[in-house]
Amino acid sequence: MYVRWDRKQEKERKMTQESTQASSSDRVRIPDGLYEGYIFDLDGTIYLGDELLPGAKRLILELRERGKKVVFLSNNPTKDPEMYSERLTRLGLPPPKEETVNTVVTMTQWLLHNHPHATVFPIAEEPLKNALQAAGVKMSEKPEDIDIVIASYDRGFEYRKLQIAFDAIWFHKRAILVTTNPDRYCPFPGGRGEPDAAAIVGAIEACTGMKCQVNVGKPDPIMLETIMDMVGLNASECIMTGDRLYTEIRMALDAGMPSAVVLTGETTTEMLAAESEENKPEYVLDRIDRLIPRKIWDELGWTEVEG
Numbered sequence: 001m002y003v004r005w006d007r008k009q010e011k012e013r014k015m016t017q018e019s020t021q022a023s024s025s026d027r028v029r030i031p032d033g034l035y036e037g038y039i040f041d042l043d044g045t046i047y048l049g050d051e052l053l054p055g056a057k058r059l060i061l062e063l064r065e066r067g068k069k070v071v072f073l074s075n076n077p078t079k080d081p082e083m084y085s086e087r088l089t090r091l092g093l094p095p096p097k098e099e100t101v102n103t104v105v106t107m108t109q110w111l112l113h114n115h116p117h118a119t120v121f122p123i124a125e126e127p128l129k130n131a132l133q134a135a136g137v138k139m140s141e142k143p144e145d146i147d148i149v150i151a152s153y154d155r156g157f158e159y160r161k162l163q164i165a166f167d168a169i170w171f172h173k174r175a176i177l178v179t180t181n182p183d184r185y186c187p188f189p190g191g192r193g194e195p196d197a198a199a200i201v202g203a204i205e206a207c208t209g210m211k212c213q214v215n216v217g218k219p220d221p222i223m224l225e226t227i228m229d230m231v232g233l234n235a236s237e238c239i240m241t242g243d244r245l246y247t248e249i250r251m252a253l254d255a256g257m258p259s260a261v262v263l264t265g266e267t268t269t270e271m272l273a274a275e276s277e278e279n280k281p282e283y284v285l286d287r288i289d290r291l292i293p294r295k296i297w298d299e300l301g302w303t304e305v306e307g
């Protein structure tokens with residue numbers, strides 16, 4: 001809480017200084033130093049569809065060169081972290097395995113830290129079940145043994161699973177309900193999508209009357225706290241960069257971590273200008289490689305045409 005307050009005061013001070021150029025500060029506001037840890041959203045931030053966004057490759061390579069911790073984030077629990085590594089590799093950016101963290105990783109870590117002896121019932125696809133098994137988490141489909149029901153993005157969801165969750169929560173009155181991610185649907189290119197974890201949470205909440213108690217995906221700061229634990233850095237040593245104010249930026253603000261919105265995805269300058277100051281990030285980037293301060297751009301001889 002103290003961290004939030006200090007940040008707010010700091011931001012108000014900066015705002016007063018910059019009040020004459022408020023509209024330009026919604027366009028570009030660039031960090032003037034480097035951080036120790038860089039956490040990135042993927043879609044709309046590092047890549048869009050099947051292409052890396054301008055400057056993404058040289059930025060990541062430069063950060064690695066300088067020994068910075070780089071982590072990519074995703075809410076999607078239907079993929080192994082390795083699957084993201086393969087995708088980035090195909091796009092021309094090979095990442096070491098530990099750099100990708102999705103809700104399979106955060107759910108496993110959260111359980112190990114907070115409920116190491118619990119028996120869980122994951123309504124989930126193979127990647128999460130495999131990770132839980134590998135971590136030694138007890139799993140059961142017997143309602144009388146279940147302590148935690150995990151509602152996840154599960155394209156094999158069926159009435160049988162709903163009945164097990166219902167019996168564990170409502171009949172035996174022993175299980176709590178948690179979720180991997182709060183997304184209502186997963187968007188696809190071309191405007192279609194698939195029902196996501198919120199649909200499973202909704203079904204269980206509707207029949208049991210129990211509210212979901214924990215979410216380990218964006219925008220809950222649990223996700224960033226898990227990552228800080230993994231990389232051994234504090235919030236103030238890291239920067240979160242993403243294209244959505246209500247997920248990545250919200251999460252960073254709540255975790256007391258500096259953040260940057262990049263205008264290559266969902267958020268536009270107009271959307272940012274319409275937002276209240278307390279929901280805005282410190283930095284606004286027209287392209288992702290602006291995370292490298294101007295002085296270093298000049299030293300490296302970078303121009304806006306990526307080499």
Ligand SMILES: [Mg+2]
Pocket residue numbers: 041042043044045242243244265
């Ligand atoms: Mg995004």
